[in-house]
Amino acid sequence: MDEDKYDVIVFPGVYSPSEDTYLLLDSLEITPEEIFLEVGSGAGLVSLAAAKKAQTVVSIDCSLDAVRNTMENLTRNNLNNNCHVIESDLLDALNNSAKFSLIVFNPPYLPDDGEHTDLDHALVGGKTGAELTQRFITQAVNHLVLGGRILVVLSTLADRDSIQKLMIKCGLIVETVSEAPLFFEKIQVLKGTLKEDHKETVL
Numbered sequence: 357m358d359e360d361k362y363d364v365i366v367f368p369g370v371y372s373p374s375e376d377t378y379l380l381l382d383s384l385e386i387t388p389e390e391i392f393l394e395v396g397s398g399a400g401l402v403s404l405a406a407a408k409k410a411q412t413v414v415s416i417d418c419s420l421d422a423v424r425n426t427m428e429n430l431t432r433n434n435l436n437n438n439c440h441v442i443e444s445d446l447l448d449a450l451n452n453s454a455k456f457s458l459i460v461f462n463p464p465y466l467p468d469d470g471e472h473t474d475l476d477h478a479l480v481g482g483k484t485g486a487e488l489t490q491r492f493i494t495q496a497v498n499h500l501v502l503g504g505r506i507l508v509v510l511s512t513l514a515d516r517d518s519i520q521k522l523m524i525k526c527g528l529i530v531e532t533v534s535e536a537p538l539f540f541e542k543i544q545v546l547k548g549t550l551k552e553d554h555k556e557t558v559l
């Protein structure tokens with residue numbers, strides 16, 4: 357990926373692009389027809405890379421600082437023509453009819469260990485680390501076109517099995533597209549592709 361080419365600043369309280377960001381970037385395959393959604397855009401590096409290639413990009417974050425940071429970096433790099441940035445809890449702010457061909461999320465995925473910092477919103481994904489990702493998947497699958505893909509980053513410290521099972525239950529074909537060692541964990545990017553004949557997700 358050509359992330360070194362971007363002029364990126366990171367606002368206080370916003371997650372700095374890290375190994376998991378780069379792993380997700382390296383897993384992206386974006387076509388010019390892509391209708392792309394990034395949930396949890398942070399400083400916006402993944403959305404910048406998408407805005408360069410996709411037809412349309414929507415970036416969401418629940419943190420207003422992150423929303424402002426993504427907008428600032430898109431503007432600095434003249435990539436704001438095809439991009440909309442929204443403050444939302446996951447996909448809540450989207451109309452039901454909004455459909456995407458690729459939805460990505462590098463979520464907070466660490467289990468809650470009881471220690472709290474100002475970056476919890478970017479790091480902690482719930483009691484087991486998987487809860488927010490599970491909520492994301494159940495929402496995202498309803499905003500995918502048939503054959504559309506979800507890319508989600510997860511850690512082996514979280515409950516990978518529950519995430520994979522949920523993705524399969526939602527009608528997705530699941531594969532691991534990349535992984536990297538990180539301290540005491542391994543981070544992975546899971547890809548879920550919605551079956552072309554998928555009718556309805558019933559959970």
Ligand SMILES: C[S@@+](CC[C@H](N)C(=O)[O-])C[C@H]1O[C@@H](n2cnc3c(N)ncnc32)[C@H](O)[C@@H]1O
Nearest residue numbers: 371373377396397398417418419445446462478
């Ligand atoms: C690990 S950071 C990833 C940031 C950026 N995408 C990257 O890869 O560098 C997770 C991001 O998800 C956002 N986030 C956490 N919970 C969210 C939620 N419920 N809805 C939307 N965004 C959320 C955080 O504010 C944070 O910016």
